[in-house]
Amino acid sequence: MKEHSTKQKVQHAARELFYLKGFHGTSLRDIAKKANVNVSLISYYFDHKQGLLEALMIQYYEHYLREIEEVQQQYKGKNPVEAIVRLVEAIIHYKQKNHQFTCFIQRELTLDNMLVREMLVTYLARERYVIENAFLDLLESQPYNQMEKKCLLVQFKGMLNSPYFMPHEWLDYVRWDGSHQSFVNHYTKVIRRWLESLYVA
Amino acid sequence: MKEHSTKQKVQHAARELFYLKGFHGTSLRDIAKKANVNVSLISYYFDHKQGLLEALMIQYYEHYLREIEEVQQQYKGKNPVEAIVRLVEAIIHYKQKNHQFTCFIQRELTLDNMLVREMLVTYLARERYVIENAFLDLLESQPYNQMEKKCLLVQFKGMLNSPYFMPHEWLDYVRWDGSHQSFVNHYTKVIRRWLESLYVA
Structure with a gap:
């Protein structure tokens, strides 16, 4: 204890x-x-500060990936809008719950060092796999060319990460009404609307 | 010389x-x-490393703000979709042209120190003013409530910043076809489509 x-x-x-x-x-x-x-x-x-950082990052990503991979499994083969919206909810929920460390990790991942490269080939590759698959499933029968799909993916990932980089900016002028779940609900709703608009393009 | x-x-x-x-x-x-x-x-x-950093940041933001404020002036009172699309083009063009330093600045701005706070109250406040005004002009006659507008703004800013955080990720799997202008054109096009969809909501 x-x-x-x-x-x-x-x-x-x-x-x-x-x-x-x-x-x-x-x-x-x-x-x-x-x-x-x-x-x-x-x-x-x-052991040392680097060891502490690694332990924190691994803990963060293990839980994160367990949650989003579970959602992926659960909605496999179901309606692609529903599947990706559930995924977005799980992602925003997790990131919001771990707000500070999410912001910190997004900053660290812009560096080019050994730990970042390890994270990229293990956890980030798995995250990308889940997110990309759900997104490409959604776009599959839609009339987008390759370049558009890539740009839409950049746009999509931007939405998922936006609240967690430049946190000062959001704290300051986007005054969420306090509740964690309220933010997750509202923010997921605007992303859902965008995803639906792509699906019926 | x-x-x-x-x-x-x-x-x-x-x-x-x-x-x-x-x-x-x-x-x-x-x-x-x-x-x-x-x-x-x-x-x-x-003087010292901190002085060098400050000089680089000021140079970056002075040029950046000059360019986007010029666009703002030029399209004042014109069609709000056109005005914001021109602004998006100017922003993406500038960020793309200064790719590495843009990525670096976005990382630095997540920290809480004196320099960041100075940047926030001077340059970032001006940037926010320009971007928010153009965006709220676009939404003005549209049926969004306050919370939706805020979430849409987070979404929008995410799109503007997305290519410049986690640069490794994009370099690795979004293989732009090499040309700076080509990326600006394609990426602006997908953002334009999103902005138009908000305007006719």
């Missing part, structure tokens, strides 16, 4: 500090102070 | 290295090596 909660406190503090100050801008000492644990305990559990 | 080209070489190298390795991951020594200039010259021109 003690070990469990110390680890969790460290992870919680790290997620918040990485989000606010970036990975390089955060020291193990900052994290220890915020989590109110001894700095040596962080090294004991996670 | 000499001074001019040394400064430019340094700026060029810094833009590329910041993009690849991040601001913290890049040293003045890295930049000097890549630009093939003496490291003391960088300090002479830009």
